[in-house]
Amino acid sequence: MCGRYASTRGPEDLNRLFQVVDWDPAETLAPSWNVAPTDEVYAVLERAERGGEEQVRRQLRAVRWGLVPSWAKDPKAGARMINARVETVHEKPAYRRAFAKRRCLLPADGFYEWDPVKDEETGKTLKQPYFITPSDGQLMALAGLYEFWRNPDVTRDDDPDAWLTTCTIITTEATDAAGRVHPRMPLALTPEHYDTWLDPHHQDTDDLRALLASPADGRLDARAVSPAVNNVRNNGAHLLDPVT
Numbered sequence: 001m002c003g004r005y006a007s008t009r010g011p012e013d014l015n016r017l018f019q020v021v022d023w024d025p026a027e028t029l030a031p032s033w034n035v036a037p038t039d040e041v042y043a044v045l046e047r048a049e050r051g052g053e054e055q056v057r058r059q060l061r062a063v064r065w066g067l068v069p070s071w072a073k074d075p076k077a078g079a080r081m082i083n084a085r086v087e088t089v090h091e092k093p094a095y096r097r098a099f100a101k102r103r104c105l106l107p108a109d110g111f112y113e114w115d116p117v118k119d120e121e122t123g124k125t126l127k128q129p130y131f132i133t134p135s136d137g138q139l140m141a142l143a144g145l146y147e148f149w150r151n152p153d154v155t156r157d158d159d160p161d162a163w164l165t166t167c168t169i170i171t172t173e174a175t176d177a178a179g180r181v182h183p184r185m186p187l188a189l190t191p192e193h194y195d196t197w198l199d200p201h202h203q204d205t206d207d208l209r210a211l212l213a214s215p216a217d218g219r220l221d222a223r224a225v226s227p228a229v230n231n232v233r234n235n236g237a238h239l240l241d242p243v244t
Helices: 011-017 075-080 096-101 191-198 205-211
Strands: 005-007 032-035 040-047 057-065 083-085 103-108 110-118 125-134 140-150 163-173 184-186 220-224
Touching: 005 103, 011 040, 011 057, 040 140, 040 191, 075 163, 096 103, 096 140, 096 205, 103 163, 103 191, 110 140, 110 184, 140 184, 140 191, 191 205
Parallel strands: 057 163, 083 163
Antiparallel strands: 005 032, 005 110, 040 057, 040 103, 103 140, 110 125, 125 220, 140 163, 163 184
């Protein structure tokens, strides 16, 4: 799974890298070296405005990590739906509509996975975190889905609290450095596939699944980092410092 990642690029960089045309400065997020489920994260997506023109526009949005299906009774389910398996994402009721029409890219510097290790002094099994990132240091565009959930307690559609936008990360079997730490890893897209992936009018699930690839084509580095990242309250660039 992918349960934690780092995302530190600002909107100016992301708008340039992903050729975003719509961005609301009110949705600016602080850099995070410890993005956790239910956090607000940046998502690049394409959609037409409600009640407006049919032409879609590329947007940078702040959404909550943990997908809440539109039919959910409450948003609590989102905390458990942070990942969608690529093997079944086009079939599962919670994801199949979003996979067909609401796909996004989630910018990430790298992601964390944990390897159980035995403490020689205490005999206890500890979880050693590893930070996994492209060998060339490039930004990753993680493959994601987004969904809208309507809050039934809010009467007016135009009330900002009426709608909750959430997302999930698509995962696959891990390869290369990631596979030595954990059996699952997030999928990513290369720049030449951004347009097709984000286009809500492209709904051929076989074509879409064929676009997905390992981040950096599998050329990944994994380094052990401080267990401080295990606590979601900890944040800062020091979390990426290597440890022996």
